[in-house]
Amino acid sequence: MARDHIEFIQSADVIQKTWLVDGLLEGGLTRILSFDTETGASTELIEWTQNWENSSGYFNCDVEIFVLSGEIRIGQLRLGRYTYAFIPEGVCIEAWNISENTRALWMPERHPSFTKSLNDVPEAKRELYIPSYSSELIPWSATITPGFPPGAMRKTLRKGLDGGRSTWLLGCLPQFVEPFAEYHPIPEEEFVLQGSLTTQAGHMTPGCYFWRPPLISHAPAYTETGYFALVRGGNPHLSYHAWEPPLHTYYPWDWNK
Secondary structure (H helix, E strand, O other), X not given: OOOOOEEEEEHHHOOOEEOOOEOOOXXXXXXXXXXXXXXXXXXXXXXXXXXXXXXOEEEOOOEEEEEEEOOXXXXXXXXXXXXXXXXXXXXXXXXXXXXXXXXXXXXXXXXXXXXXXXXXXXXXXXXXXEEEEEHHHOOOEEOOOOOXXXXXXXXXXXXOOOOEEEEEEEEEOOOOEEOOOEEXXXXXXXXXXXXXXXXXXXXXXXXXXXXXXXXXXEOOEEOOOOEEEEEXXXXXXXXXXXXXXXXXXOOOOOOOO
């Protein structure tokens, strides 16, 4: 794994370039938020500003897609705002198209390529395929990270194998506070959808993104407004406390005035 530690960036500040995937037609623009120089895995913010379509086929790796605005259609399926898809390696998807301005997070597990086809490859794991999962239909549930403070809930988009990776939405109430620094044994990344979160690294607002390698300690956090983010981490997402900081490092100076 060779992704740089990113703590944190505003995606709007990332240079936009042509989105290129072997086997897919051009037509989109990308902002590469993080990239693994060894495997080609990435997290990218893709934007389509014109009509775009592609034939049916399959990818050479697992791909996750999370729509931020607009709409992607795969066959008869509609992926609208805050809709998630998981396309396993070798699973054939129907022809797909975009007919309006659309933005989505694109997360392949290695350097992706697309092969036109009408069928799955042998031994493709179609049972893992999540073609369209609207977050509006997912009930909020308690967080499952051991020791996570009260005031937060999650919507699980996908749970990987035990010890593997998972993807979920994290929602925090206004005035939520995480009063300790922590670290995790596997990578963690977040993309802010709504609200804001203040840490010792700065003030994260919609469009902000971070990617942390394993064992990176990160400081306490506080939100005055509430916080809503896409998260990719572990299953389970184990957390270990690093140290107890002074109160003023995570609350606003005038929080009790």
